[in-house]
Amino acid sequence: MSSSKPAWSERELPAFFRRWRTDWKDEDLSPGNYLDFEGGLRFVLAAAWLFCPETVEYRGCVFLKERFSQGTVDDWFTNLGDDRRRIEGVANHVELWDVFGNTALADDDQLGEELPQLALALGECWQGVLSARYPDREITVEVSDEEDGSYGPTVTFWTSPAISTFG
Template identity: 40%
Template sequence: MPQLSEWVTGAEADGYHLQGFMSANVSVAEAAALVDLYWPKFVEYRDCVFLGFKFDRHAIDDWYGRLQGDSRAVESVLNHVHLWDYFVITLESEYAALPELAENIAVMWRAAVQAAFPDREFEIAVSDGSGDYGPTLRLTGR
């Protein structure tokens, strides 16, 4: 990706170093926001589990009515994240990196939800974005 390549080229050190790149480019506020996306908190409501950063009691209640109480369908509607909504994509190389990023986020979501609810089973679905609004993650109970 150009931003990373430019930084590596301009860096005094040999190649890419996580500490150097982050200290030059990522604020604590940005890092904290990324933690919320990568390792989310969860809210249990109406026998479902919802991503904390997307939790909206009124929307859940509305969708319960629309979907006739189908809990898994409600989770599916409300627990999906389009990465395009969270990252500004300006270059083709950034777009190309999103499917792998989505897979890595899914690994973290699986670990986070299992740590929070060890007695329940969940599915984290990942789409690469072809035929949808960019790479997308979706959390549902089983």
């Protein structure tokens, strides 16, 4: 999977959810029902920071606040010159395997197999949130899943000044 414009159009319900719905003997149950039945509000509230992240602006760039370190970004400017696209792309790079490092990804729930879909959903959210938050910038969100499996599903973004058609 690789996409520069994330699009999560062919959703497949996660295996754990399908089993849960079957256990309840009600195929009409939705993911929203699962959140309500399983006390999901705590998790959804925490997930808001993942799907709608806080950002900071520094040296003409936009960075995820949670991952931002002024010293590290300054080092990237030293190493990459004024290549803001690469600096933002590297600094904002989120590997989902790392986000869920304490979660068993290879158990019966097959959660590791669900991460590519989560990456696409996350990418779409970031695209919308960042575009609304920074209307004067072109936002590029990249979702990828390396073929060799070295990083797993990843999401990153970079910005550039918006190009006006009105000169």
